[in-house]
Amino acid sequence: MDNALYVGLSRQMVLRKEMDIIANNIANVDTTGFKVESMMQKTAPGAPAMTMGGPRPVKFVAPDGVARDFGQGALSRTDGEFDMAIQGQGFFQLQTPDGPRFTRDGRFTVDSAGRLVSQAGYPVLDESGGEITIDAEKGGVAIGGDGSMSQGTERVGKVGMFRFANAAVLEKAGDNLFRNGSNLQPEPAADAAKLRQGHLEGSNVKSVLEITRMVEVSRAYETTAKMIDSAADLSRRAVDRLGRAN
Numbered sequence: 001m002d003n004a005l006y007v008g009l010s011r012q013m014v015l016r017k018e019m020d021i022i023a024n025n026i027a028n029v030d031t032t033g034f035k036v037e038s039m040m041q042k043t044a045p046g047a048p049a050m051t052m053g054g055p056r057p058v059k060f061v062a063p064d065g066v067a068r069d070f071g072q073g074a075l076s077r078t079d080g081e082f083d084m085a086i087q088g089q090g091f092f093q094l095q096t097p098d099g100p101r102f103t104r105d106g107r108f109t110v111d112s113a114g115r116l117v118s119q120a121g122y123p124v125l126d127e128s129g130g131e132i133t134i135d136a137e138k139g140g141v142a143i144g145g146d147g148s149m150s151q152g153t154e155r156v157g158k159v160g161m162f163r164f165a166n167a168a169v170l171e172k173a174g175d176n177l178f179r180n181g182s183n184l185q186p187e188p189a190a191d192a193a194k195l196r197q198g199h200l201e202g203s204n205v206k207s208v209l210e211i212t213r214m215v216e217v218s219r220a221y222e223t224t225a226k227m228i229d230s231a232a233d234l235s236r237r238a239v240d241r242l243g244r245a246n
Contacts, residue, residue, distance in 0.1 A: 006058070039066060083107060084159065161190065161195060162187065164187070
């Protein structure tokens with residue numbers, strides 16, 4: 001097969017993956033705390049399909065990971081007692097069966113044991129990595145900007161807010177959660193984050209921008225397909241001419 005066809009196919013494979021990411025962004029435009037993603041690309045040298053002339057090695061198009069924008073999403077007021085949003089840098093930490101996980105999704109509630117938990121039932125951890133327990137008989141819970149929780153005059157805990165020196169170490173773990181994929185330890189985010197009780201952070205996906213990107217990727221895919229067809233047609237005509245010459 002012609003080198004141009006291989007290069008074109010590698011480009012199309014990356015464009016399909018990019019389209020999947022864009023579609024996922026649009027699907028999560030209303031997901032609490034979702035962070036928009038984009039495909040990163042690189043050139044990957046490889047052995048040419050044809051060794052007669054042309055550059056060596058051939059430079060193919062390849063994916064180079066997914067970039068994630070941890071920028072602030074818009075805050076919306078819900079007045080929910082255990083709805084929380086982080087304004088600034090930082091993440092809530094949850095304890096799951098697979099280990100600690102981090103999220104910006106602050107739709108919390110209290111389970112039958114009085115623990116502050118996520119929608120999936122994972123305990124929300126305090127600043128020391130412990131669970132937070134609330135006694136419903138003591139009345140309503142007030143939560144300060146630093147995460148301090150109190151019932152009346154009694155302090156009952158402090159919601160942990162953590163950040164990483166390099167947020168790139170966070171990997172998607174499903175259910176709007178992230179896992180720490182490195183040995184880098186999270187740090188308290190007290191100086192960079194403020195907790196807002198009765199609010200939720202929306203997705204930072206800009207739907208108009210994502211639709212524009214989708215159109216651009218679709219056009220790039222079509223252009224590449226035309227290039228592949230043209231290269232294949234040139235190869236066919238060259239073979240036909242060689243056959244007639246012989």
